[in-house]
Amino acid sequence: MKLERGKDIVFNLIKSLSTSEKRGFKLYAKRFGANENAKFVKLFDTMDKMEVYDEVYLLKKAPVTKKQLANMKSHLYKQILVSLRLIYADQxxxxxxxxxxxxxxxxxxxxxxxxxxxxxxxxxxxxxxxxxxxxxxxxxxxxxxxxxxxxxxxMRDRAEILANEAKNLAKSASQKNSFSNLSLQLYGLYLKVGHVKDEFDKKLVEAYYLKNMPEYDMEELNFYEKLYLFQAQVWFYHILQDFPLCFRAAHRWVGLYEEHPHMKKVATGNYLKAYHYLLDTLFYLQHYDRFTEVFEQFKDSLENDDFKMDDNCRVLAFLYYYSNSINYHFLTGDFSGGVKSVVPPLLKEMALLEDKLDVHHVIVLHYKIACLYFGGGDNIHAIQHLNEVIDHKGDGLREDLQCFAHILKLIASYEEGLDDNLEHQIKTVYKFLIKMQDLHLVQQEMINFVRNLNRIYDYQLKSAFMELRDNLLQYENHPYEKRAFLYLDIISWLESKIQGRPVQEVIREKYQKKLVREK
Structure with missing residues (x-):
């Protein structure tokens, strides 16, 4: 019986160990002379040499019978965890x-x-x-x-002091849980449906937020209570697309670590998240200079801050570094530069972290990579990465992201001259949008335009692009329709077609003009 990695927890744990962690386990396991040739140590060695979990091979090579295997693996699992606890206790x-x-x-x-x-x-x-x-x-x-x-x-009055301490700590823990529960549930809502789509959605989210937000006095909140409060605010305003208020909450979250720098050592994951969401909000606000400044601070903190990252934090650092690296190239219009400098190391590291990345973050990265390729004029590679997004189906995945992946694939197929399958693609996308009940005005305009492309003569194309651009401009600042432009800069693409220039040239020109205005 041959099982792939991911099916055996002991095998997965062994494969996750670094060289120093394996050495530490061996030293721990052999601390007594009697364990030098212990069966669980030999079982470890055998599993460590395997590329994929193969129980038949394991039983042949390890000194253990099929009947003993389950108990022996359970013992080995516990011994590895104990050794890891000893290694990381000081950190x-x-x-x-x-x-x-x-x-x-x-x-x-x-x-x-x-x-x-x-x-x-x-x-x-x-x-x-x-x-x-x-x-x-x-x-x-x-x-x-x-x-x-x-x-x-x-101590005198010890009983009363301890009783009051317990009461206050329980109250603080309860309030912290209320904030963290609200933050987690809002995050789950965002992963599922993305931004609010209409006034009905907005009222539902606002009602849920207000109902579950506990009363509080900011002056009395401790570090973690403030942290989860700011997290909940970030997600609430992000879902509503109120990015100025989202920025304020994210900025206060980062500022919390400036007030308590020693907390970077114990709440490192949330420290990395704070910077990421601040950068994410600056990206949506199109604040070029501030984004660049904060991104440099973030990169500097990864290299120089006085804290040690565990595997979980290294995964977060990978996700946040590359996500914001791509956003930087989006802001500056340097798509080709992003393809050359960001995509190769990103894909290499993503392959190494394959077992530790969740599906949501993987499809977000593939969508961003696809946008880089599309902006750089490489439609074939864009389509390949869009297919990675479209082919992932299941509960908990971002429907809005898949929606725009379908639309971008249509545009990329048109750009590449892949007209043979275009009608079928249009029908597929239309069915998908109706099924998810997300056929809003921007998507309707795009679908209708692409559907009619085969009926438009070449000399009519420029006028058709201008008409679509004018129709879409009215939605750029619409409270609900503007979310479309967070996923795809459709306006710049249309202007590139009207002007007969590469899309990255158009975006780079906008970036340079905005820099001049800001100075």
């Missing part, structure tokens, strides 16, 4: 604190109550510094157990 504050709580519990069980309380007091001080309320609550609960069962005389 992760939460791992350190959980270890201290475990030590305090052991001391308590041995009747060494004062030693246990001293250890808990030190751990509480560190947890308070990093706003780790949940861990602080665990510490207080253990302190309450010790104080309630033994007269330690460690």
């Amino acid at each position: 992760n504050v939460e791992l350190q604190l959980n270890e201290q709580i475990d030590f305090a519990r052991i001391l308590y069980n041995k009747g060494l109550y004062q030693q246990s309380l001293r250890l808990l007091a030190k751990a509480k001080h560190i947890a308070e510094k990093y706003f780790l309320d949940t861990i602080m609550l665990r510490i207080v609960e253990l302190e309450k157990v010790i104080e309630s069962q033994h007269i330690t005389r460690s």
Whole structure:
């Protein structure tokens, strides 16, 4: 029986290990001489050499029977995780604190109550510094157990102090959960449907947001409460396409780390996200200079900030760096430059991270790459990457992104002269749009235009392009229709056809004119 990677959790874990992590496991596993030739170590070596999980091969090479295999893999899995915990304990504050709580519990069980309380007091001080309320609550609960069962005389009114601490921490944790739940649900809504499509959608999102937003006093909120509040605001305004307010929330989110720079070490993932969403909003606002400035700050922080990134943060850094690198080339109109400098390393790293990237982020990158190729005049490669977006179907995927992938593919096919299949493509796209109930004005104009292309003579093309451009210009600042222009700069493409110039030349000219105006 031959299984592909992704079907066996022990195999996946082993394949995710770095060279130093494998070496650390070996040192841990062989710390006792008796483990030198242990079966679970040999099982590790055998699985490490496999390219894909193959149970038949494994049973032939490893000193284990089929009956023993499940238990042996379970034991190996646990030993690898324990070794990783030891490796990263010094680099992760939460791992350190959980270890201290475990030590305090052991001391308590041995009747060494004062030693246990001293250890808990030190751990509480560190947890308070990093706003780790949940861990602080665990510490207080253990302190309450010790104080309630033994007269330690460690502090006057100790019982009342601990009770108040527990009450305040529980309240803070509850409010933090309310903010984080709202942020997560808004994010899930955006992944599913994208931006609001009409007034009905807007009222639904606003009602949900107001209903689930807890009352708060900004002055009383701690780091994590503010962080999740700003996250929720970013997603709320992003869904509504209110980018000025979205920028304000994202800017406050980044500013939170400027107020508490030590939090980059324990909340690194959210630090990277804060910068990404600030850049994302600046891109939508078309603030060229500010985007460039913040992007340079982001790149500098990846190289120089005093924090260590785990695998999860390295994946986020990959996604955010390349997404904003592409956005930079969109803003400046340098599509060909983006194809040359960004796409090759992006695709190379994406292949290496294949097992760690979710489908949503993969299709977003493919769409952005397709836009780079299209802007640079390489329609064949654009179509190839658009197919990667269109072929991914399933719950939780961005319907609006697939919608514009279909439309862009139609345009790219027309540009490339692939007329044979154009009628079939138009029907397919039309059915898709009706099914998702997303046939809005900009899409209608585009579909009607492409459908009639075969009936327009060459000498009529320029007038047809001008008519479509004039029809679409009225929607550029429409509260709901403008979302179409976030996915595809249709106006610049039409102007390139009218003027007989490459689309990237038109966009670059707009970029340069705006730079002059801003100066």
